[in-house]
Amino acid sequence: MKRPYDVTVIGGGPAGLAAALKADEAGARVLLIEREARMGGVLKQCIHDGFGLIRYGERLTGPEYVERFTESLRQRNITCLVQTFVTAVDKRKEGFLLTVVNVNGVAAYRTKTIVLATGCRERTARQVAIHGTRPAGIFTAGTAQHLVNLSGQMPTKRCVILGSGDIGLIMARRLTLEGAEVAGVYEAKAEPSGLTRNIAQCLKDYDIPLHLSHTVTRAFGERRLDAVEVARVDGAMRPVPGTEKRISCDALILSVGLIPENEIAESLGVPMDQGTRGPVCNSDFMTGVPGVFSCGNALHVSDLVDYVSESGELAGAAAAGYQQEAVRKRDVPVRPDDSLQYIVPQKINVHDGIETVLYFRSRHTVRDGTFAIEADGKELFEKHYRNLRPPEMERIELDFSSFGLKEDARITARIRQKEGIR
Structure with a gap:
């Protein structure tokens, strides 16, 4: 060998x-x-x-x-x-x-x-709760993108897109440019899941409707999809009875x-x-x-x-x-509080004298918020943000050795907010 x-x-x-x-x-x-x-x-x-x-x-x-x-x-x-x-x-x-x-x-x-x-x-169609049959015409956004951009195949003439992730938004525009009709983008959350620029460039610029707090609850069709049922959801993501609506389409694109x-x-x-x-x-x-x-x-x-x-x-x-x-040397954990989805890396070497790159996401949309790192009750770092959104990851660099921390320090990351939207 x-x-x-x-x-x-x-x-x-x-x-x-x-x-x-x-x-x-x-x-x-x-x-x-x-x-x-x-x-x-x-x-x-x-x-x-x-x-x-x-x-x-x-x-x-x-x-x-x-x-x-x-x-x-x-x-x-x-x-x-x-x-x-x-x-x-x-x-x-x-x-x-x-x-x-x-x-x-x-x-x-x-x-x-x-x-x-x-x-x-x-995530595929089998990982989201959509009732009904399993006809052809249900694709992930990445599969649809592969079919159009690499294989030169049009997977739909009229489609519904479930989820407002970035690939779904980009495919809404791409399919429209190729002549398909996008009946609408339906997002179960109360806010879009994609980047702000993609909401503007892919939906607003092409008059594609975005329906927040809505999801697809049912698929109809035998061999090929011919319609889906959409409904409004409540704060717990449960469909609201009486809000169901049937939409004719030949494809459901998943960006979930x-x-x-x-x-x-x-x-x-x-x-x-x-x-x-x-x-x-x-x-x-x-x-x-x-x-x-x-x-x-x-x-x-x-x-x-x-x-x-x-x-x-x-x-x-x-x-x-x-x-x-x-x-x-022992790595010291950085613990995010409930205001953060996560912070990466999760452990920090507090002695190496090199700036550590940190990535984090807020759990909710926050206007005029401050990202702060504390250790044993003492604030080490803070940075103000005019707007923090869960779909948009943030990045900072910090030299933790400059703070003189001990290996048993308890480091916490959090976002202090003046006004939050949940």
Whole structure:
């Protein structure tokens, strides 16, 4: 067996590409494994622009954004395996043994560290409570996007979109531009789930109606969907009797949330965060299993790809510098209160003297709110925000070593609000 790789990155999307390139830049021997035929993840089918505004200061399409990374990849001596699936990961004394399968058969690779950049998947029709038959014509927004943008197939002439996630909003515009009629976007929450810019550019600019506090309760059709039933929901997300309405359509597009892909992490016994549905990690984006790192949408679902790539770079650099024998200082947990959905990373090294990148989401919409970090009753940091929305993740950088904290400090993150909307 050949000498082990220093870093193996699983997943060739924007996080995995960034992690592999950064680890290689740090001098590590890198293996990059991707299950599809081409690198790039979901961005291969995202032909709309808006990517790279933070990272490059340009409005790039998804393929253009990915090309910046794949061009760098071609110039590096990084071993890449495509159409390759990881079937098992075994922890060994010296690192890990990965079993993979592809067209060449089954193979095993040794590696000192692993970066999990496995992305996320969409919730399907079977994961939402819609009664009725299971006719053709019910798609996730990502599937519809793949059909239109990559396969050149129109999946609908008149559709209803359930959920106001960003992919659903973008597909409302895309299908309209291709000649389909979008009867409406129905969102069970009292507020939209997508970015403000997508609400404006994809719905308002095309006069597509958005119905908040509404959901699809029933599907009608035998072989093909021919109608759906929608109804208003109350504050507990329960359909309100007497508000049902039948809408004729030949497709139902689902944009009802994303779930991080963490089957490999779970097989290794990595502790998970219920708020993010991704691994608990520290300032280096290392999980609770030493030598296993996580980044991108596998760690927590981001709304901007720039931050996906950033977390990949941070994880890749940390994996390249990981020393198994090194004595690590204890990581101090950061506990979010009820005003936050989550904060990542969940554990902080308070002694390393390096600025830690923190990502967080508010639980509710807050106007004129202040994000604050406290330790043992003492405020360490605060930042005022004119507007905080759950769909829009926020980012800050902090050097925790400057606060003189002890390893038994109790660190809390919260949002103080002047006016909140729930």
